[in-house]
Amino acid sequence: xxALLDVILPVFLVxxxxxxxxxxxxxxxxxxxxxxxxxxxxxxxxLLFKSIATxxxxxxxxxxxxxxxxxxxxISFFTAFTAxxxxxxxxxxxxxxxxxxxxxxxxxxxxxPITERAYGPDALAxxxxxxxxxxxxxxxxxxxxxxxxxxxxxxxxxxxxxxQILRAVFxxxxxxxITLGFLVNVSGLPLPGVFWSGLDLITRAAIxxxxxxxxxxxxxxxxxxxxxxxxLLCGCSLILHPALTYGLGRAFALDTAALxxxxxxxxxxxxxxxxxxxxxxxxxxxxxxxxxLIATALSIPTAWFWLxxxx
Numbered sequence: 001x002x003a004l005l006d007v008i009l010p011v012f013l014v015x016x017x018x019x020x021x022x023x024x025x026x027x028x029x030x031x032x033x034x035x036x037x038x039x040x041x042x043x044x045x046x047l048l049f050k051s052i053a054t055x056x057x058x059x060x061x062x063x064x065x066x067x068x069x070x071x072x073x074x075i076s077f078f079t080a081f082t083a084x085x086x087x088x089x090x091x092x093x094x095x096x097x098x099x100x101x102x103x104x105x106x107x108x109x110x111x112x113p114i115t116e117r118a119y120g121p122d123a124l125a126x127x128x129x130x131x132x133x134x135x136x137x138x139x140x141x142x143x144x145x146x147x148x149x150x151x152x153x154x155x156x157x158x159x160x161x162x163x164q165i166l167r168a169v170f171x172x173x174x175x176x177x178i179t180l181g182f183l184v185n186v187s188g189l190p191l192p193g194v195f196w197s198g199l200d201l202i203t204r205a206a207i208x209x210x211x212x213x214x215x216x217x218x219x220x221x222x223x224x225x226x227x228x229x230x231x232l233l234c235g236c237s238l239i240l241h242p243a244l245t246y247g248l249g250r251a252f253a254l255d256t257a258a259l260x261x262x263x264x265x266x267x268x269x270x271x272x273x274x275x276x277x278x279x280x281x282x283x284x285x286x287x288x289x290x291x292x293l294i295a296t297a298l299s300i301p302t303a304w305f306w307l308x309x310x311x
Contacts, residue, residue: 008114008117008300008303008304008307009300010117011110011113011114011117011211012300014208014212014215015211015212015218016215017212017215018032018035018211018212018213018214018215018216018217018218019216019218019219021212022215022216022219027216029220032213032216032217032219035209035212035216036210036214036216036217036272038209038213039209039210039213040173040210040213041173042173043203043205043206043209044174044177044206044207044210045173045174045176045177045178046177046199046202046206047177047202047203047206048128048132048177048178048181049178049180049181049184049199050181050196050203051124051128051181052128052132052177052181052182052185053180053181053182053184054185055125055128055129055181055185057186059125060125060126060128060129061129062126062129062258064252064253064254064258065130065249065254065258065261065262066129066130067248067252068245068248068249068252068254068262069130069245069262069265070137071244071248072240072241072242072244072245072248072266073103073105073138073266074103074141075240075241075244076102076103076236076241076244077099077100077103078099079102079236079240080098080099080101080102080103080232080233080236081095081096081098081099081102083229083232084098084099084229088226088228088229090284091283092149093146093149093150093281093283096145096146096149097146097277097278097281097283097284097285097287097288098229098233098284098288099142100142100274100277100288101237101270101274101278101284101287101288101291101292102232102233102236102237102240102270103138103141104134104138104142104271104273104274104277105237105241105265105266105268105269105270106269106270106271106272106296107127107130107131107134107265107268107271108131108134108174108210109207109210109211109271109272110268110269110271110296111127111131111264111265111267111268112124112127112131112207113211114264114268114303114307115127115260115261115264115265118260118307119257119260123260123261124261125257125261126257126258126260126261126262127261127264127265129261130261131178131265132178132181132182135169135172135174135175135178135273136169136175136178139168139169139172139175139277140165140169142277143164143165143168143169144165146281147161147164147165148161214272217272218293220289221275221289221290221292222289222290222293223290223293223294229287230287230290230291230294233270233287233291233295234291234294234295234298237268237269237270237291237295238267238269238298238299238302239302241266241267242263242264242266242306244266245262245263245266246259246262246263246306246309249262249263256311259310259311260310260311263309263310264303264306264307264310267299267302267303267306268299268303269292269295269298269299270292270295272292274288274291274292275288275292
């Protein structure tokens with residue numbers, strides 16, 4: 001119970017404040033969009049830049065951690081994708097968007113603050129290692145599969161498809177922040193102290209603003225669509241992905257810190273990016289939006305379970 005009260009509920013309380021502010025009319029849609037734009041396009045990329053630029057790459061990027069998380073994530077994707085095609089008889093484009101929901105856990109807005117509150121800021125190296133690959137890898141995979149599904153029979157060349165994928169991935173501000181952080185880290189480029197001080201002021205606001213904005217955005221979603229698919233996606237996101245990550249982590253003999261980072265990140269509900277991906281292509285939007293809303297609520301008890309299970 002202490003884990004629920006001290007770790008999980010404060011995070012969801014901030015989301016609740018954003019939801020209540022939007023519902024009461026204190027913030028209109030434009031204001032909510034402004035908060036989210038500040039968080040996702042500026043503050044959070046700054047946070048990722050700072051974290052990656054100062055991360056010890058040699059220790060953070062444990063192959064076993066990344067293998068545990070990402071193998072489990074792709075199994076979750078193909079479980080949902082296969083069910084959408086074979087069981088629910090959805091076209092390939094819809095199935096790709098549905099699978100993406102099962103793939104893209106909310107590693108940043110939920111996984112990061114919950115891990116920090118549960119285990120302290122020194123436990124976040126594994127989270128940042130996962131996050132640094134999360135958007136580039138999953139967006140690249142999802143966009144590539146979607147563009148292939150859409151372009152079948154249109155004669156799109158592999159080079160054109162590759163350019164389309166790269167353009168879509170590197171137009172993401174999160175990816176830009178991650179890339180610049182890697183460049184500073186690897187090059188050892190010295191930056192003045194005043195720059196880091198100013199950056200620190202911005203990054204302190206990143207997670208609270210993002211959580212508050214997420215609450216306002218969730219108000220717009222209404223549970224709608226095929227509830228069998230929504231139930232499947234909630235199961236993939238909240239049970240299958242973390243369970244596989246936990247099992248693989250144990251099999252790969254992950255240390256305690258890495259296991260915590262991997263499982264907590266995998267156990268998070270799908271993020272708003274899952275809906276944004278479906279909205280970008282105009283397929284599976286109702287299912288994606290409903291799953292984000294329902295799974296975010298369900299992740300309160302499921303996250304509590306995983307925190308109790310972890311050492």
